[in-house]
Amino acid sequence: MKAFMTAFRISALLLVLCGILYPLATTGAAQLLFPKQAEGSLIHVGSVPAGSELLAQETASPGRFQPRASMAKYDPTASSGSNRAVGTKDYVEETLAKASDWRKQNPGLAEMPADLVTASGSGFDPDLSPEAAKAQIPRISKASGIPADELTKLVDRLTKGRQLGLFGEPRVNVNALNLELSKRTP
Amino acid sequence: MGMGLVQVAVTLAIIMLLVKPVGTYLVAVFDYGSGRTKLDRWFGWAEKPLYRLAGIKEEENMGWKGYLKAMLLTNFIMLVIMYAILRLQKYLPLNPDGIGNMPPAQAFNTAVSFMTNTNWQSYSGENALSYFSQMAAITFPMFTSAATGFAVAIAFIRGISGKSDALGNFYVDLVRAVTRVFLPLSFAAALFLVFQGVPQTIYGAITATTLEGGRQTITRGLVASLESIKHLGTNGGGWFGTNAAHPFENPTPLTNLVHIVSMMLLPTALVYAFGLMIRNKRQGWAVFGAMSFIFVAMLALVMASEYRGVPALDAAGIHGNMEGKEVRFGIAESSLFTAVTTAATTGSVNNMHESLTPLGGLVPLAEMMLNNVFGGKGVGLLNGLLYAILAVFICGLLVGRTPEFLGKKIEGKEIKLASIALLVHPFIILAPTALALLTPQAVASISNAGMHGLSEVLYAFTSGAANNGSAFGGLNANTDFYNVGIGLVMLVGRYVSIIAMLGIAGSLAVKKTVPQGMGTLRTDTGLFTGILIMIIIVIGALTFLPALALGPIAEHLAMP
Incomplete structure (x- = not known):
């Protein structure tokens, strides 16, 4: 019984420490240091939440970049x-x-x-390879009336290289592309 | 492919550079020593109150049976608490998305899964768990199950290198692993993850109006604090269903790097720590060498196979296999993650293993079947040493030398216990797989037909037995058959080998050390590393080749 109580008490204490205090302390520090990321990297159009930078959205219009x-x-x-x-x-x-x-x-x-x-x-x-984004340019240009070379420049401007020049693959964020397009042709 | 190889090489170099310092630190963490060490001064203020409140006598040194009893009792109590939380989550606080209670079979499966460090998930976190459950029934056991494995491995090393059956104090080892290793590292890693984009919030899902005017419900939560311990503790269960492929769990190549390094950090360092603790660094490196060799071979196979892709598509100008992979990681970082997560028995995924090419999918399966390529917190090292003991025994039989390991005679009792631990693993993989294939209800869960369907079921039980947790995700595992079946497999897979290994430690601990003589087979040489690799491959191949031949190998040969 004594052994049981010891095991029970240490279990309960570790639950409070690792399962409650630790996640809440991390939340406090994260909200203080990186509030935007901690809330999910939300995009706002005006004051309305329009999605997250990190999550692709359903895109049907031929005049927009389509995600994977x-x-x-x-x-x-x-x-x-x-x-x-x-x-x-x-x-x-x-x-x-x-x-x-x-x-x-x-x-x-x-x-x-x-x-x-x-x-x-x-x-x-949330990303396309630069090739996959550029593959869509003729279609988007035709549907939206934006000249193809402007779209190519846009893709080039928003393309992110490998992180630290080394890790991952070159990529371009689809929401970022489409946000730019919706500024031009609502 | 060129840049892919460079990324992989740099990542492995980072891991190698960390082995020595982290291994040295681990030895200091678990050193009872005499008097207060520097670490005692740094962490004592947090540990002393825990010992006092729980009524733990720090100086009590347990024999192998006492150590085992304390471990099993603590794990059982935690299991019951977790089960209760999952069953009652609807009525508990911090449930902003209004999630209902988890049904009994699934709650049993989940509680067992996280207590055994498996992290098999028959649910998707975003729609089946409240925030409180994610914290108190998932994040909490991620710490304690990893710390349990660690404690057991340390106790085993103390046993085989010691002079009496005093393996240490389980509670002290458990607490120290949490306070001195996992908590500080997890906190720091979590903040880096948030910096890169992983959410960490107590607020519930938010409904967005998309750029095209549709609606998207963005689920989130206390993700970063779970992610960091998930990988440091080689746990593997994700906040979201698609795990570390989800951009909220793994938003950038740098978070991917942190995840991979976190997974390998402690399992590799522990092998080095083993060498330090037995005062024979060469012995540590000999085992390390064997594990590294198999790991690199596996990594090469999955990478080559994914770059090659499906020949019929390659001929049509679609190069490499990107099905189930994310653009930011590409083929190199995805293949590396796959090889690491099953080597370290983590079980998280940053790509869908079900959609790997047949030979690519063979790699995680084979690593889990061998179950000793570094391996998760502690238990992987135990399995590696199990094979080492077996290698010594087999060589002893072949050349007529007395089998000895670390100066202790290996005799009938140790070999019997080792055989039990070794044979249980294939038994709890192959027998339930066969049973499932004979049960219509279980067959109905398979999503892909034919050979790939066999791989789905085989993968599920292998993952459970190896306490890995990754999956061929197409299998509908949320049925009573799989929830209960895999639940039982996870329990046996975890505790039988731990019990056997502690038994071996207890038995070896009280044996006299025999001086090395002409008849001794040295176990700290390159030759022994080679023998160890051979033994692992021969035993593994003899056991599992028939099943692999019917699944991924046949599928590869039939690939269009």
Whole structure:
């Protein structure tokens, strides 16, 4: 019984320390130092929350950059990857069909960037590879009337390189691109 | 691919540079020594009140049975508390998104999963857990399960290097692992994660009007404080369903780097600490070398396989496999994460393992089956040493030398215990997999047909047995069959090997050290490293090759 009480008391104490005090203390420090990130890197249009910099959103308009496919339908209350088996005939056929769809909507596309025809892991991949963004420029230019070379400049300006010049892959944030576009053509 | 290799090399170099200092620190943390050490002065103010309030006698030194009893009792009590919180979360505070109570089978699975350091998740956190549950039933055991594994490994080393059956004080080891290692590191890492974009807030989800006028409910929470301990403690369970692929858990390549280094930091350092504690650094490096060799081979296989992608798509100009991966990580950082998370038995994922190429998916499976390539907090080292003991025994039989390890004779009792620990692992993987495939209800959970479907089930039980927690996510594991089945597998996988290893420690501790002679097989040489690798591969291959041949290998051969 004494052994039980010791084990029980240390369990309860560690629960308070690790499960309550630690997360709350971290929250306090985080809110003080990095309030924007701590709240989810929210984007506001006027005073209305318009999403998060870090989460891709459903984008249907041909005049906007489209993010990668999402099995979660861009709904953060149920994140999901596609969980497809890639080494199967079905998968290959579907992917080739997606590629020919992209080619139809985006004339003049030579190389097919892999991120355009695959679903992201999280369902909210906020980025495109610069190639995948540029592949969409002819379509966007036609639908929105913004000249193609301006769009190319925009993609180049917003493209982030590898972090510290080394880690990760070059990428461009889709929400950031579309925010710029909505300033030009609401 | 060139830049990918450079990133991987730099990351591994960072990990290697940290092995010595962190290993040295770990030895100091668990050194009871005489008198107050510097660390006692720094952390004593927090530890003394805990000991006093809990009624722990610091100076009490436990035998292996006492140590084991304290460990099992504490783990059991924590398990019950966690189960109760999950079942009652609707009525508890900090539930801004109004989440309901968790059903019994799933709550059992979840409580076991986090207490055994597995972090298998049959739920998605964003829609199944309140903030309070994420803190008190998830973040809390992430600390204590990792600290438990650590304590046991340290006790084992004390046993095999000591002169009497005094393995230390479980409570003191548990508390020190938390206060001196996990809490300070987790706090610092969490703040860096927030700086890079991981949320840390007590406010609930926010509804946004998207740029096209749609609605998006942005779920968030106290994510960073969970993420940091999740990787430092090689736990692996995410706040969100898609784990470290989710931009809120892993927003940038730098957070990815922190996650990877955090996972490898303590398991690698512990192997070095082992060498220091037994006063034979060469022995530490000999084991380290064997683990590193297998790790690098596995990493090379998954990376090459993912860059190669699916041949039929490659021929059509779609290069590399990006299905289930994120652009910011690309193929290199995704492959590295996969190799690390299953080596360190973390189980978090930054890409969907189900969508890896067949040979890419074989890598996490194989690492979990071997279960000793560094391995999670403590238990991985134990498994590595288990194989070392076995290697000594087999070599002894082959050349007619007395099997000795670290100057202690290896005899019948130790080999029996080691065999139990070794055989339990394949048994609790292969038997439940076979059972599942014979049960229509369990087969209905499979999402991909054919060979890949077999891999889904095999992966689930391997993950549970290895206390890893990663998944082929297509399997619907939230059924009574899998919740209870995997729950039991996780319990056996965790505690049977711990009990056997502590038994071995207790038995070796009281044996006299025999001086090294001409007949001794040296275990701290490159030759022994080679033997150890061979033994691991031969035993692993003999056990699991048939299952792998029917799953990923057959799938690879049939790939279009």
